[in-house]
Amino acid sequence: MALADIRALSRNEDGIAVAAGVLKQRFGDAFQTGEAIRGQHAHTTTYIRPQLPDGVLFATSTDEVSEAVKICAEYAVPVIPFGTGTSLEGHVNAPAGGISIDTSRMNAILQVNPEDLDCIVEPGVTREQLNDHLRDMGLFFPVDPGANASLGGMAATRASGTNAVRYGTMKDNVITLEAVMADGTVIQTGARARKSSAGYDLTRLMVGSEGTLGLITKITLRLHGIPEKIGAGICGFESVEGAVEASIAAIQCGLPVARIELVDELNMRAINAYSNLNHGESPTLFLEFHGTEASVAEQLETFAAIAGEFGGRNFEAAVHTEDRNRLWQARHDAYWAALQLRPGAKGISTDSCVPISRLAECIAQTRADIESEGLLGPVIGHVGDGNFHVLLLIDTDDPQEIAKAEKIVERLNERTIAMGGTCTGEHGIGQGKRRFMTLELGESVGIMQLIKHALDPKNIMNPGKILPPGRE
Amino acid sequence: MALADIRALSRNEDGIAVAAGVLKQRFGDAFQTGEAIRGQHAHTTTYIRPQLPDGVLFATSTDEVSEAVKICAEYAVPVIPFGTGTSLEGHVNAPAGGISIDTSRMNAILQVNPEDLDCIVEPGVTREQLNDHLRDMGLFFPVDPGANASLGGMAATRASGTNAVRYGTMKDNVITLEAVMADGTVIQTGARARKSSAGYDLTRLMVGSEGTLGLITKITLRLHGIPEKIGAGICGFESVEGAVEASIAAIQCGLPVARIELVDELNMRAINAYSNLNHGESPTLFLEFHGTEASVAEQLETFAAIAGEFGGRNFEAAVHTEDRNRLWQARHDAYWAALQLRPGAKGISTDSCVPISRLAECIAQTRADIESEGLLGPVIGHVGDGNFHVLLLIDTDDPQEIAKAEKIVERLNERTIAMGGTCTGEHGIGQGKRRFMTLELGESVGIMQLIKHALDPKNIMNPGKILPPGRE
Numbered sequence: 001m002a003l004a005d006i007r008a009l010s011r012n013e014d015g016i017a018v019a020a021g022v023l024k025q026r027f028g029d030a031f032q033t034g035e036a037i038r039g040q041h042a043h044t045t046t047y048i049r050p051q052l053p054d055g056v057l058f059a060t061s062t063d064e065v066s067e068a069v070k071i072c073a074e075y076a077v078p079v080i081p082f083g084t085g086t087s088l089e090g091h092v093n094a095p096a097g098g099i100s101i102d103t104s105r106m107n108a109i110l111q112v113n114p115e116d117l118d119c120i121v122e123p124g125v126t127r128e129q130l131n132d133h134l135r136d137m138g139l140f141f142p143v144d145p146g147a148n149a150s151l152g153g154m155a156a157t158r159a160s161g162t163n164a165v166r167y168g169t170m171k172d173n174v175i176t177l178e179a180v181m182a183d184g185t186v187i188q189t190g191a192r193a194r195k196s197s198a199g200y201d202l203t204r205l206m207v208g209s210e211g212t213l214g215l216i217t218k219i220t221l222r223l224h225g226i227p228e229k230i231g232a233g234i235c236g237f238e239s240v241e242g243a244v245e246a247s248i249a250a251i252q253c254g255l256p257v258a259r260i261e262l263v264d265e266l267n268m269r270a271i272n273a274y275s276n277l278n279h280g281e282s283p284t285l286f287l288e289f290h291g292t293e294a295s296v297a298e299q300l301e302t303f304a305a306i307a308g309e310f311g312g313r314n315f316e317a318a319v320h321t322e323d324r325n326r327l328w329q330a331r332h333d334a335y336w337a338a339l340q341l342r343p344g345a346k347g348i349s350t351d352s353c354v355p356i357s358r359l360a361e362c363i364a365q366t367r368a369d370i371e372s373e374g375l376l377g378p379v380i381g382h383v384g385d386g387n388f389h390v391l392l393l394i395d396t397d398d399p400q401e402i403a404k405a406e407k408i409v410e411r412l413n414e415r416t417i418a419m420g421g422t423c424t425g426e427h428g429i430g431q432g433k434r435r436f437m438t439l440e441l442g443e444s445v446g447i448m449q450l451i452k453h454a455l456d457p458k459n460i461m462n463p464g465k466i467l468p469p470g471r472e
Numbered sequence: 473m474a475l476a477d478i479r480a481l482s483r484n485e486d487g488i489a490v491a492a493g494v495l496k497q498r499f500g501d502a503f504q505t506g507e508a509i510r511g512q513h514a515h516t517t518t519y520i521r522p523q524l525p526d527g528v529l530f531a532t533s534t535d536e537v538s539e540a541v542k543i544c545a546e547y548a549v550p551v552i553p554f555g556t557g558t559s560l561e562g563h564v565n566a567p568a569g570g571i572s573i574d575t576s577r578m579n580a581i582l583q584v585n586p587e588d589l590d591c592i593v594e595p596g597v598t599r600e601q602l603n604d605h606l607r608d609m610g611l612f613f614p615v616d617p618g619a620n621a622s623l624g625g626m627a628a629t630r631a632s633g634t635n636a637v638r639y640g641t642m643k644d645n646v647i648t649l650e651a652v653m654a655d656g657t658v659i660q661t662g663a664r665a666r667k668s669s670a671g672y673d674l675t676r677l678m679v680g681s682e683g684t685l686g687l688i689t690k691i692t693l694r695l696h697g698i699p700e701k702i703g704a705g706i707c708g709f710e711s712v713e714g715a716v717e718a719s720i721a722a723i724q725c726g727l728p729v730a731r732i733e734l735v736d737e738l739n740m741r742a743i744n745a746y747s748n749l750n751h752g753e754s755p756t757l758f759l760e761f762h763g764t765e766a767s768v769a770e771q772l773e774t775f776a777a778i779a780g781e782f783g784g785r786n787f788e789a790a791v792h793t794e795d796r797n798r799l800w801q802a803r804h805d806a807y808w809a810a811l812q813l814r815p816g817a818k819g820i821s822t823d824s825c826v827p828i829s830r831l832a833e834c835i836a837q838t839r840a841d842i843e844s845e846g847l848l849g850p851v852i853g854h855v856g857d858g859n860f861h862v863l864l865l866i867d868t869d870d871p872q873e874i875a876k877a878e879k880i881v882e883r884l885n886e887r888t889i890a891m892g893g894t895c896t897g898e899h900g901i902g903q904g905k906r907r908f909m910t911l912e913l914g915e916s917v918g919i920m921q922l923i924k925h926a927l928d929p930k931n932i933m934n935p936g937k938i939l940p941p942g943r944e
Binding site for chain 2: 113159168172187195202209290302355437443450453454
């Protein structure tokens with residue numbers, strides 16, 4: 001829907017040709033220019049059109065990334081970081097061509113410090129890889145965006161997911177990071193200490209900068225002890241309002257809920273059909289609680305009582321692993337099930353996040369809007385954060401449907417911003433949401449522009465992302 | 473100790489004179505130039521020499537701040553924000569003169585949104601004022617640096633304090649903020665939503681920027697429900713190592729401790745003498761637990777068991793308010809008690825923060841160093857964060873003692889940084905720690921400098937702070 005927004009950055013043909021030659025000479029087979037590989041590196045999971053880079057460097061170290069960026073800087077050639085390609089907003093596209101730096105071979109877990117509850121990883125390590133590695137130590141890394149994304153990519157997009165309500169987002173779980181900046185300089189943004197007041201928070205500046213200021217080459221992450229006990233719950237509600245109000249009440253009374261996920265009736269119907277289940281087809285909360293055995297039991301009991309006050313019914317709880325997994329399977333299937341509501345359609349995921357007091361209202365207005373356009377858009381929500389995704393199911397070969405979807409998304413983002421919310425809770429801006437930046441952030445966009453110009457004067461770091469057209 | 477570091481920024485005499493005249497004409501009595509008022513606004517709580525501003529504006533609104541900054545920008549005159557003057561590193565000094573903007577009259581609590589667990593305040597609101605206001609709503613703001621600081625100042629220095637281990641620092645508790653930038657532009661750094669991935673994290677860039685990038689004029693803060701039950705504990709240990717190891721074990725096993733404070737044997741002796749108490753004079757942990765009645769009881773029990781494994785003795789617990797207050801009184805008195813170890817001496821507080829696995833070692837080496845210099849330096853620590861303060865008690869009229877203290881601090885900061893730590897966990901850089909920036913942050917200082925130049929090209933926003941001499 002944002003195709004019209006993508007500024008036709010001009011290609012620096014000569015620079016690209018020379019830089020590609022230098023990179024080939026320096027890196028040999030680790031630098032690839034075949035179309036298949038370039039195509040994979042412009043893969044997007046939405047219908048944003050792929051824009052291929054001119055070459056892909058499979059880097060293996062910070063030094064190699066630095067060297068490559070220096071070469072690109074010398075010839076003013078764009079550098080596009082690539083992790084696993086699971087981003088949703090065209091982050092890996094190369095609108096002005098350039099070199100994709102693939103970090104998947106930088107996948108070493110360099111340190112785990114159990115006493116400090118931290119670890120240092122290379123950017124290509126995926127979250128599942130890290131958690132597999134940590135399991136035997138009784139530790140885990142909590143941020144879970146669904147996809148088995150690379151931790152570098154998750155940091156770059158300020159990702160979060162289902163348990164941000166308890167453990168925070170990447171912003172809260174990156175302690176410090178190493179990055180290669182636009183001239184090839186390598187920086188370490190801060191100390192490994194748990195907190196610091198030493199100067200500007202470059203860690204948080206880089207987290208969420210989507211490769212537009214520098215390329216993340218090492219990340220120090222905060223870890224957590226695997227809870228002694230995990231409890232799961234699932235509860236149907238008469239209305240989305242009831243489910244949201246129960247969530248608000250639970251959080252207000254200090255219930256340390258680890259996950260609290262909303263699935264609307266349409267998505268529940270999809271799940272039942274997809275997995276042959278017989279859940280009630282009403283707005284449903286999926287919950288998870290972490291703690292000691294006694295505390296998890298108490299949390300489940302407290303939530304059951306709260307749910308009852310807001311029209312919750314058939315609250316089902318589970319503490320044994322298999323039972324928990326069975327309960328949550330429905331939530332995990334939500335995306336694939338939703339796609340099957342309209343076989344052949346593509347899903348476009350929105351990413352509104354509003355103050356939780358406005359969440360039910362925002363969802364209701366959005367669902368009414370989708371219905372009046374005659375489209376399907378099942379909803380799931382990270383309700384504890386006020387973040388929800390509509391999966392608009394559209395035939396991307398039908399320009400009229402695309403136009404309708406664009407209108408729905410535009411109105412949704414305007415509604416969200418008017419309610420004090422953001423057009424992106426966790427997916428990032430990429431190419432797809434650039435045109436909402438000014439509406440949401442006003443004069444702050446000018447400050448972002450000054451920072452971008454100062455740190456990347458040649459605009460080679462992932463150009464055409466984040467900053468709105470004409471403000472890059 | 474950092475006097476030698478403070479670059480003699482040149483005074484823009486003509487600009488200051490003209491700007492002062494314009495400000496007087498515009499703001500009348502709200503603009504003051506008397507020496508007593510200027511002196512109050514250069515008050516520092518350390519022995520960094522006061523450097524008076526040329527005038528003090530008592531601003532009452534964002535518009536007034538913006539107007540004043542525009543006047544100062546026009547004549548290239550420094551702007552120094554002032555909250556309550558409780559900073560420890562010379563943040564409010566005016567090394568090149570200029571205008572202090574006092575925000576104490578901007579002390580309105582503009583919104584409290586109980587459902588969203590957030591509020592919007594002006595920067596002059598103090599944390600005690602906010603908590604008094606919130607109490608009847610069953611809410612509280614957790615960040616507690618000890619002093620009754622202004623929330624604007626706390627945001628500007630990325631403050632934290634005793635319960636950061638559970639609730640985080642200002643970085644984690646500021647959702648978004650409004651700021652007046654160096655040309656007078658007013659920005660809102662982000663939405664009120666609980667999380668966002670929309671562009672560069674300007675909120676976190678401003679938090680901790682110490683007024684050097686802009687002046688914070690409104691803050692949206694995250695609130696928490698007052699816990700149903702609070703439990704307190706106090707436990708002596710045979711050694712600092714034992715106390716630290718017990719803390720590590722408690723955090724590793726997921727005990728959600730709300731405060732865990734270390735007081736060393738010297739400071740315990742001081743407390744007993746100051747308040748006529750008879751605590752054991754050994755390294756002592758002060759603890760606080762938040763939760764339901766059952767969960768607090770369980771937490772106290774779990775900690776008692778852990779403490780026993782690491783040489784803890786005479787663990788005393790309390791859940792009734794008066795008993796809790798009695799237990800914690802000793803900790804609250806620690807600073808004043810410590811000063812009485814040497815009546816007439818001034819205290820210089822260090823602010824090292826290391827990965828917790830290195831904490832005991834760092835404290836031990838530092839205490840040995842202080843002892844070998846023949847000085848007194850009682851220690852308190854926010855042990856859950858790896859942050860500890862040595863209060864060096866010195867006669868500031870004795871140049872030899874000052875030299876000794878400077879050496880101790882220098883070695884402490886070098887030791888801290890070598891251990892992966894930071895020279896400031898929560899006090900900020902100000903003037904006092906500028907010379908450690910490069911050692912701690914290396915090439916990142918160059919990035920900070922680029923940002924400072926881009927956002928404040930005339931270097932009028934609190935000049936002479938954060939960036940090291942010669943790098944401003």
